[in-house]
Amino acid sequence: MSFYGLIKDDIARxxxxxxxxxxxxxxxHVLKSIFNFRFAPVLIYRITIFFxxxxxxxxxxxxxxxNIIFFGIEISTKLKIGSGLFFPHTVGTVLGAKTIGINxxxxxxVTLGAKNIDLIYNPENRPSIGDNVLIAxxxxxxxxxxxxxxxxxxxxxxxxxxxxxxxxxxxxPAKVIKELNQV
Numbered sequence: 001m002s003f004y005g006l007i008k009d010d011i012a013r014x015x016x017x018x019x020x021x022x023x024x025x026x027x028x029h030v031l032k033s034i035f036n037f038r039f040a041p042v043l044i045y046r047i048t049i050f051f052x053x054x055x056x057x058x059x060x061x062x063x064x065x066x067n068i069i070f071f072g073i074e075i076s077t078k079l080k081i082g083s084g085l086f087f088p089h090t091v092g093t094v095l096g097a098k099t100i101g102i103n104x105x106x107x108x109x110v111t112l113g114a115k116n117i118d119l120i121y122n123p124e125n126r127p128s129i130g131d132n133v134l135i136a137x138x139x140x141x142x143x144x145x146x147x148x149x150x151x152x153x154x155x156x157x158x159x160x161x162x163x164x165x166x167x168x169x170x171x172x173p174a175k176v177i178k179e180l181n182q183v
Contacts, residue, residue, distance in 0.1 A: 001083060003050050004030075009083030010042050013103060017086055041071040042085050052077045078121050082131065089137075097141070098123040101131035101149065109138040115160070130165070150180060 001009070008025040011033050015023045023029070033039040044067045051060035060077050067073050072091035075081075079095055082102035087093070089108035096113035100106075112135075114125040127141045130149035138156040141147060145162040153159060154170035154177075163169050168178040 006083050010085055013084035014039050041067050041073050041090050045075050098126035098128045100129040103132045105134045107137040110135050111140045115143040
């Protein structure tokens with residue numbers, strides 16, 4: 001998907017979650033979203049990845065640093081995130097996963113990363129997050145595990161093992177507490 005297409009999908013999902021129906025996102029919405037504290041970190045991340053893709057790592061790191069300074073969210077420049085990303089709040093969040101799928105909602109204080117120190121960023125030590133995942137405040141997802149599609153990770157859960165599709169996990173360490181029936 002193109003840079004602009006990703007941003008349009010992110011804005012459209014953000015608006016849907018805030019109760020706006022059938023919004024045809026245009027360039028005006030993108031400009032207006034720069035000043036939305038829930039969307040600006042997503043836009044800055046997308047710009048970071050744009051520069052990283054074109055091997056302008058120094059510029060990418062400047063934008064990544066802006067997210068840390070202004071929004072308290074650290075997102076790896078090596079992380080690939082699908083469209084529809086939404087941050088209700090960002091402070092204290094560290095995203096160092098391998099991948100994050102589409103339509104994910106990530107609350108404040110979440111950490112996605114390696115179980116042990118991994119300064120070289122080995123993707124095999126990082127979690128892969130599926131589509132339509134909600135990660136509640138304070139949750140930790142650590143190690144080279146897979147989180148399935150349509151999963152809710154409860155607040156303050158510590159996920160150390162892979163999680164199947166369509167369930168809710170909670171606890172320390174996290175366990176499946178409910179399986180969701182998909183229609």
